[in-house]
Amino acid sequence: GPPLRVVTTINGRFVSRGQDKISVFDNALLYAEGLFETFLAIDDRIIFMKEHLQRLYRGAKVIGLKIPVPADRLSQWITRTVRAHPDRITKLRLxxxxxxxxxFVGRQGKPQVILSASPHRMPQVPFKLWVSDFRIDQDSIFRRIKTLSYAIHAAALKQAKLKGCDDALLLNEKNQVAEVTSANIYWVDKGRLFTPPLSAGCLEGVTRKLVIKEAAKLGLKITEKNSTLDGLLKVDEVFISSSLKLVVGVSHLKVDKKTHAIRQGPITRLVSDHFRRLVDMD
Structure with a gap:
């Protein structure tokens, strides 16, 4: 097919294909030193922008990275990049x-701020998850923030796609359910709603925080609880949340050669519909 239409800015300036380059000596490339955020934009509205930027600046403090622009200026750059893209629904990677x-260069260079907006299709059907054999370290301080160090997640996702699945479920080193490579996970058991605690090593997702808050408005209390994989295979419903997916049901968990089907239930539908309304999806 034709190449995807991507709009890119570097340090606030629009760049065309071929000019979208950074130094081969950038620490981001050499040591994965840097941060990222991914935003959903609908009709040029950037969804949950404030919350994403709060996490970004918090992460910058942790790794000692000086973001060269204040948040209000950065949000202007974000809005400008998204507006330049013709599609109604876009994903924006910062x-x-x-x-x-x-x-390598004899001096510490300046951080580069890269924004790219590209077409985005919301998931239309429930996800099949491959249970990865990679484990994440639940005790790492870096699990709290979005650094560029995503090799485990990228490898697990690649593995999942090869197995005919949409994404991979990651367990932590204690064999507890942690997260999906780019989403948080939830389950419904006997009418009650659960999600792993942050201590399980899952990312503190922007959408996760909102799912917990919004579920309360729907009369659903979310309890943070650890679960083994075996426990997860016995529950009534499973769903995931992320900025780009909002809330999506899980229909299958694939473990080695065995595929376990999961019922699509009413609570997943309730939360999912609520989020689509919340962001004016339709």
Whole structure:
């Protein structure tokens, strides 16, 4: 098919294909030193922008990265990049690199702020999840923030696609359910709603926070609870949430050669419909 229409800005300036380059000595490339956020935009509205930027600046403090622009300026850059894209629904990826490495260039370079808007299709059907054999370290401080170090997640996703699944479920080193490669996970058991605690090693998802808050408005209390994989295979409903997917049901969990079907239930539908309304999806 034709190449995807992508609109890119670097440090606030529009760049065309071929000019969208950073230094081969950037620490982001050499050591995955940097941060990223992914936003959903609908009709040029950037969904939950404030919450994403709060997490970004919090992450910058943790890794000692100086973001070269204040949040209000960065949000202007984000809005401008999204507006330049013709599609109604776009995904926007923000990457902040830590700049050229002093070790290789003799001085510490300036962080680069890269924004790219591209077409996005919301998931239409429930997800099949492959249970990955990669494990995440639940005790790492870096599990709290979105650094560029996503090799485990990328490898697990690639593995899942090869197995004919949509995404991969990751367990932590204690064999507890943690997260999906780019989403948080929830389950319904005997009418009650659960999600792993942050101590399980899952990312503190922007959408996760909102699911917990919004579920309360629907009369659903979410309890944070650890679960084994065996426990997850026995529940009534499973769904996932992320900025780009909002809320999507899970229809199958594939473990080795065995595929376990999961019923599509009313609570998943309730939360999913609520989120579509919340962001004016339709």
């Amino acid at each position: 990457t902040i690199t830590s700049g050229e490495s002093a070790r």
